[in-house]
Amino acid sequence: MSEIVAARTPSYSRIELATVTSRAQANLLGNIHGGEVLKLADSTAGVVAQRHSGGPAVTAALDEMAFLEPVRVGDIVRTFGQINWVGSSSMEIGVRIETQPWDATTELRHVGSAYFVFVAIDTAGAARPVPALDPESEDDRRRMQEAEIRRAHRLAKRQEIEAVRLS
Numbered sequence: 001m002s003e004i005v006a007a008r009t010p011s012y013s014r015i016e017l018a019t020v021t022s023r024a025q026a027n028l029l030g031n032i033h034g035g036e037v038l039k040l041a042d043s044t045a046g047v048v049a050q051r052h053s054g055g056p057a058v059t060a061a062l063d064e065m066a067f068l069e070p071v072r073v074g075d076i077v078r079t080f081g082q083i084n085w086v087g088s089s090s091m092e093i094g095v096r097i098e099t100q101p102w103d104a105t106t107e108l109r110h111v112g113s114a115y116f117v118f119v120a121i122d123t124a125g126a127a128r129p130v131p132a133l134d135p136e137s138e139d140d141r142r143r144m145q146e147a148e149i150r151r152a153h154r155l156a157k158r159q160e161i162e163a164v165r166l167s
């Protein structure tokens with residue numbers, strides 16, 4: 001029988017990570033490869049998912065990843081992760097990515113945002129229930145509504161594609 005866990009707030013699992021980028025992460029143009037930025041965002045979302053669900057969770061989908069500005073070698077990259085929405089075993093986590101250029105003082109630049117769906121899993125790799133989400137602020141409630149819109153679009157798109165394949 002699974003243990004019943006009380007609802008958790010977004011601040012319970014919210015996280016900020018920082019790292020310094022290196023030449024090994026660069027693309028042919030000399031900027032940081034998009035996949036490296038994506039990996040940082042995915043890792044950040046993974047920590048949030050594990051904290052909220054109290055155990056292992058895997059990336060199920062990436063709903064959206066916007067690259068707004070290039071990240072340069074040596075920049076400090078900061079990622080901010082927050083849970084936006086929960087289902088029965090799935091969670092949407094938003095990640096904001098900012099950089100602090102190595103040759104500037106304190107100016108932070110918003111370089112990207114991503115929305116991940118994580119699914120909490122048990123020791124057999126099957127989906128397991130997650131605690132409900134207890135939004136604390138107007139911003140949390142807005143994020144929850146926006147996540148519901150993304151989920152509705154994702155499900156509608158999947159159904160539409162399946163219908164075309166079956167026709």
Ligand SMILES: CC(C)(COP(=O)(O)OP(=O)(O)OC[C@H]1O[C@@H](n2cnc3c(N)ncnc32)[C@H](O)[C@@H]1OP(=O)(O)O)[C@@H](O)C(=O)NCCC(=O)NCCS
Binds near residue numbers: 061
């Ligand atoms: C994610 C995974 C556990 C889902 O397993 P599953 O048997 O399809 O699970 P279910 O059909 O019971 O769905 C469980 C939940 O996952 C959600 N889900 C499953 N696939 C999804 C997808 N592609 N996108 C979004 N949500 C998805 C379902 O909507 C459901 O959500 P809910 O419980 O909140 O209603 C499984 O597909 C898996 O292990 N995938 C590989 C994950 C991985 O290795 N990630 C690293 C990427 S390299």
